[in-house]
Amino acid sequence: DVKVTQSSRYLVKRTGEKVFLECVQDMDHENMFWYRQDPGLGLRLIYFSYDVKMKEKGDIPEGYSVSREKKERFSLILESASTNQTSMYLCASSLTREVQPQHFGDGTRLSIL
């Protein structure tokens, strides 16, 4: 069974801090994704990666960066956290083969004070 693990379930940080959210998958998936989930807005794609050291901007990349040094790990970085980045963050992974579904982690609820 596919396992996508996010390092923290809840996280509280302060404005201006550099924040790292970590995601690890154990099924050798090529693709990894970071979404943020806000009430009434659904899930919005921040960044995604099709391979090691490759990254693509999603729909809302401003204020975020990512790192994928190893195939199994995809990190989301908030360079200087702001209160409007308080949200639920979901990581997902998938195979490249057609119609393969995305598998999600349990989410990190991040609060920026």
Place this chain on the structure above:
Amino acid sequence: AQTVTQSQPEMSVQEAETVTLSCTYDTSESDYYLFWYKQPPSRQMILVIRQEAYKQQNATENRFSVNFQKAAKSFSLKISDSQLGDAAMYFCAYRMKTSGSRLTFGEGTQLTVNP
């Protein structure tokens, strides 16, 4: 750009009854995939059902079925014999066939199941 719209922020159903969740989407593509995901309070996103646009037959998974109307760009989810465990947030999602597996999600519908 593709968009997905779920016009029902909240829905409720009595246990054992049937409920239909609506989803519409906008795309200029002719071949694509559509999904329904379920997110219970545990926050784990679970794939409920998927539909390939070139298949005319509506997908079915046990008590879950879809009504896929390609011309109308509509993709509704029907849950039959609703159970308390069906209570969750439901998301409709779209994926282009040619863009790898990037998904575009709707806003979500919160389903309550009343005993």
